[in-house]
Amino acid sequence: MSTRLPIDFYQSTDVLNISKALLGKVLVSNFAGQRCSGIIVETEAYRAPDDKACHAHLNRFTKRTSVMFKPGGHAYIYLCYGIHHLFNIVTAPEGVAHVVLIRAIEPLENVELMLKRRGKDQLRPQLTAGPGVMSKALGITKAHTGTDMTMPDSPIWIEDHGIRILPEQIIESPRVGIDYAEECALWDWRFRIRDNAYTSKAK
DNA sequence: CACGGGATCGTCT
DNA sequence: GACGATCCCGTGT
Numbered sequence: 001m002s003t004r005l006p007i008d009f010y011q012s013t014d015v016l017n018i019s020k021a022l023l024g025k026v027l028v029s030n031f032a033g034q035r036c037s038g039i040i041v042e043t044e045a046y047r048a049p050d051d052k053a054c055h056a057h058l059n060r061f062t063k064r065t066s067v068m069f070k071p072g073g074h075a076y077i078y079l080c081y082g083i084h085h086l087f088n089i090v091t092a093p094e095g096v097a098h099v100v101l102i103r104a105i106e107p108l109e110n111v112e113l114m115l116k117r118r119g120k121d122q123l124r125p126q127l128t129a130g131p132g133v134m135s136k137a138l139g140i141t142k143a144h145t146g147t148d149m150t151m152p153d154s155p156i157w158i159e160d161h162g163i164r165i166l167p168e169q170i171i172e173s174p175r176v177g178i179d180y181a182e183e184c185a186l187w188d189w190r191f192r193i194r195d196n197a198y199t200s201k202a203k
Numbered sequence: 204c205a206c207g208g209g210a211t212c213g214t215c216t
Numbered sequence: 217g218a219c220g221a222t223c224c225c226g227t228g229t
């Protein structure tokens with residue numbers, strides 16, 4: 001049994017709680033009838049307006065960040081370092097720019113397709129452990145930013161397969177690669193499933 | 204295994 | 217014109 005997450009799931013203004021609730025959920029992409037998926041094992045929270053690491057810090061509104069202000073359930077995807085497409089889930093009601101970066105999945109369905117997209121021939125954690133490579137494995141690019149994942153025909157969405165992650169299974173630590181965010185860089189807003197081989201190795 | 208650095212380009216100043 | 221919410225490969229141990 002699997003169920004696409006309802007729109008209500010995404011409307012909470014507690015983005016830390018949603019970040020933890022997304023662990024164990026299943027991220028699915030289906031482009032041109034090619035479905036593949038993985039279990040979310042690592043997330044990070046970004047929260048406007050107070051979080052200096054958030055692109056919408058102080059509610060900065062630009063063409064790029066405008067997607068972050070959409071209602072919860074949209075996809076925010078942007079290009080990082082000119083190479084990597086990073087996939088985020090917009091949360092909270094319209095006008096509140098809270099997002100969850102999905103940093104890693106444990107491959108579930110159609111591993112063959114993900115291997116092909118990554119140019120690999122063996123299933124190893126580095127296939128999907130890390131936000132850039134995860135998007136590449138799923139075929140997600142910044143062209144998909146703004147996708148409403150609560151629409152029945154969207155090419156990207158999230159399902160509940162009944163996997164339950166207990167609080168004691170969640171490791172909370174500082175976020176990765178945001179040294180410029182000063183005191184916000186110390187916040188434990190990165191969430192990982194303990195002992196899962198498919199979380200990213202970033203320090 | 205740790206590290207150092209290059210790739211590569213959209214976004215905002 | 218500067219700089220990333222990263223990744224991979226090469227080098228040395």
